Amino acid sequence: METRTLISHAQLRRGRGRVIYWAVLTVVVLGFTLVFLGPLYWMVTGAFKSGLEIAQTPPTLWPKDPQTQNYVDAWNNLALAKLMFNTFYYAAGAVFFQLVFDTAAAYALSKLRPMFGNLILGLMLATLMIPAMVLIVPQYVTAIDLPFVHVSLLDSPWAIWLPLVANAFNIFLLKRFFDSIPEDLISAAMVDGASPLRILWSIILPMSRPILGVVSIFAVTYVWKDFLWPKLVMPSPETRTLSVGIYAFAGGTPQNIVVAASVIAAIPTVVIFLIFQRNIMSGLTTGSLKG
Amino acid sequence: MAIIAPDSLNKIKGTNAAPEKTRGKRSRRLQDNLTGYAFLAGAVFCFALFSWFPMIRGIVMSFQRTRRGVTTWVGWDNYIRIVHDPSFWTAWKNTFYFTVLALIVGYAVPFFVAILLNEFRHAKGYLRVLVYLPVMLPPASALFLFKYYAYDPSEAGLFNAVLKFLHLPTSEWMQSPGMTIPAMVIASTWMNMGGAVLIYLAALQNIPGELYEAAELDGAGIWRRITNVTIPQTRLILALLAMLQIVATMQLFIEPLILANGAGTQDSATSVAYLIYQHGFFQNDLNGAAALGVIMLIVLAAFSAVYVRLTTKKD
Numbered sequence: 310m311e312t313r314t315l316i317s318h319a320q321l322r323r324g325r326g327r328v329i330y331w332a333v334l335t336v337v338v339l340g341f342t343l344v345f346l347g348p349l350y351w352m353v354t355g356a357f358k359s360g361l362e363i364a365q366t367p368p369t370l371w372p373k374d375p376q377t378q379n380y381v382d383a384w385n386n387l388a389l390a391k392l393m394f395n396t397f398y399y400a401a402g403a404v405f406f407q408l409v410f411d412t413a414a415a416y417a418l419s420k421l422r423p424m425f426g427n428l429i430l431g432l433m434l435a436t437l438m439i440p441a442m443v444l445i446v447p448q449y450v451t452a453i454d455l456p457f458v459h460v461s462l463l464d465s466p467w468a469i470w471l472p473l474v475a476n477a478f479n480i481f482l483l484k485r486f487f488d489s490i491p492e493d494l495i496s497a498a499m500v501d502g503a504s505p506l507r508i509l510w511s512i513i514l515p516m517s518r519p520i521l522g523v524v525s526i527f528a529v530t531y532v533w534k535d536f537l538w539p540k541l542v543m544p545s546p547e548t549r550t551l552s553v554g555i556y557a558f559a560g561g562t563p564q565n566i567v568v569a570a571s572v573i574a575a576i577p578t579v580v581i582f583l584i585f586q587r588n589i590m591s592g593l594t595t596g597s598l599k600g
Numbered sequence: 601m602a603i604i605a606p607d608s609l610n611k612i613k614g615t616n617a618a619p620e621k622t623r624g625k626r627s628r629r630l631q632d633n634l635t636g637y638a639f640l641a642g643a644v645f646c647f648a649l650f651s652w653f654p655m656i657r658g659i660v661m662s663f664q665r666t667r668r669g670v671t672t673w674v675g676w677d678n679y680i681r682i683v684h685d686p687s688f689w690t691a692w693k694n695t696f697y698f699t700v701l702a703l704i705v706g707y708a709v710p711f712f713v714a715i716l717l718n719e720f721r722h723a724k725g726y727l728r729v730l731v732y733l734p735v736m737l738p739p740a741s742a743l744f745l746f747k748y749y750a751y752d753p754s755e756a757g758l759f760n761a762v763l764k765f766l767h768l769p770t771s772e773w774m775q776s777p778g779m780t781i782p783a784m785v786i787a788s789t790w791m792n793m794g795g796a797v798l799i800y801l802a803a804l805q806n807i808p809g810e811l812y813e814a815a816e817l818d819g820a821g822i823w824r825r826i827t828n829v830t831i832p833q834t835r836l837i838l839a840l841l842a843m844l845q846i847v848a849t850m851q852l853f854i855e856p857l858i859l860a861n862g863a864g865t866q867d868s869a870t871s872v873a874y875l876i877y878q879h880g881f882f883q884n885d886l887n888g889a890a891a892l893g894v895i896m897l898i899v900l901a902a903f904s905a906v907y908v909r910l911t912t913k914k915d
Binding site: 321333337338341345346348363406409410411413417418421423438439440441447533534537553568 | 633634635636640642644646647650651653654655657658661715716718722723726727728730731732734739740744745746748750754755756757758761765790795798799801805807809810812816822825826830847850851854872873876880889890894896900904
């Protein structure tokens with residue numbers, strides 16, 4: 310039995326209700342396809358058009374003479390292979406360090422509970438209220454000249470990895486998941502003489518695969534989408550990310566090539582989404598809802 | 601249904617309550633604490649370096665001035681200079697305009713989309729994927745699409761072609777100062793509404809069906825059921841997302857940067873965040889940028905305080 314929503318199912322199943330239901334559904338499906346897939350279609354096919362064809366009125370629905378060369382040029386002229394490798398490398402590191410440090414911290418806060426643990430958690434959660442733009446300048450000043458050691462992180466992947474570990478949302482998500490793991494399991498393991506690290510590795514982590522998956526996917530998409538911070542801390546052409554690299558080239562590159570590069574840059578996140586859509590959507594809602 | 605369940609914070613309390621009597625137990629407890637801190641160390645280090653310390657440093661920097669490597673205290677000078685920037689008030693005006701417009705469009709639309717999707721028994725998964733798809737695109741990619749193909753001011757642009765097809769007047773989009781902000785709102789809503797739709801959908805699924813049943817028996821029509829059941833039942837999440845959205849849209853940055861090359865026609869796109877970026881990284885004025893950051897923090901904090909006050913009063 311389905312749950313009752315705004316309009317009762319019985320009403321939608323017969324007579325006039327049924328007709329209206331199917332009419333509205335058809336309109337919405339067509340409308341949404343047009344609104345959300347339409348621009349993407351336009352983007353992919355538009356980048357196949359020649360410069361002449363793209364300036365033509367009215368625009369053509371399908372490229373008359375598809376120029377695969379646009380995509381090839383984008384790949385070569387903007388050195389997309391290098392940019393994609395950089396972005397992937399930063400994303401992989403971000404996943405690794407978030408998983409190591411954030412799960413360790415969440416485990417400590419949830420199960421080991423050292424003194425002042427809740428104060429530390431509170432201070433971490435408080436950072437959720439600080440808008441990113443407010444911190445951008447002092448964060449940058451910190452990254453170019455680390456306190457005490459006076460080392461600059463510019464062009465170093467650490468400049469992307471370390472700030473991402475300071476992710477209160479992850480710690481909150483992981484801690485809440487760990488809280489739901491029964492205490493009995495852990496005390497039983499402790500009686501058997503398991504060390505805290507052993508308990509984390511052999512009991513907690515295997516039980517937490519879904520949430521670890523969610524955290525990893527979010528880390529990858531975050532790095533892939535991020536723009537301003539990598540733009541500031543990765544100033545050299547060799548260390549840029551995809552988004553920053555495309556932006557840097559946009560000024561002196563034909564529009565079609567820029568859009569072709571944008572299409573290529575978007576493929577990995579779209580593929581990740583299509584594969585992991587269930588995990589992403591459930592992670593999004595369980596993270597924010599339900600108490 | 602609270603975003604941050606307060607009970608999960610309280611659970612930690614009471615662990616240190618019972619005072620240990622014997623020496624052995626005390627050293628055991630100390631060792632447990634040390635183990636706990638060892639596990640926390642990595643994350644705490646990163647928070648300290650990139651969140652807690654910069655927060656304080658931003659405030660300190662806003663009262664200093666660094667010239668040729670020499671830092672001096674300058675009192676309110678940075679604030680005075682930033683307020684006298686010719687774009688200061690325009691930036692706030694644009695940012696507020698964007699925020700309000702994005703709230704009207706980008707806040708109501710996802711809610712009604714979610715209500716609609718929740719009624720469907722078919723194609724639900726497909727529609728959900730569609731709405732969330734733009735969220736997964738890198739913003740820079742999506743904005744180049746808008747900039748070059750959708751907002752092309754000639755009739756070769758996607759939007760103008762559609763408008764012309766419908767016999768509506770075409771627009772110059774980013775080239776006309778009056779359309780700059782609405783055009784940015786359209787692009788931003790398209791890119792970001794998926795997250796809100798999914799969160800609302802989850803909230804709608806938690807509404808007990810009996811409430812609709814009862815309302816219908818009392819003769820409430822669809823609209824009355826929305827205003828008397830749906831909205832009150834999702835009020836908490838509605839209030840929370842409104843606040844999150846306002847804080848996010850007030851930081852408007854990448855849309856003006858890419859769509860309008862920063863300032864836009866006649867300063868029509870300059871945002872506060874863009875001004876921070878300009879001062880900090882182009883005018884060699886990191887201290888002024890820090891001061892503007894502090895002003896932004898105060899405005900957002902004041903807004904949040906008033907907002908929380910207003911929304912919790914009704915309880």
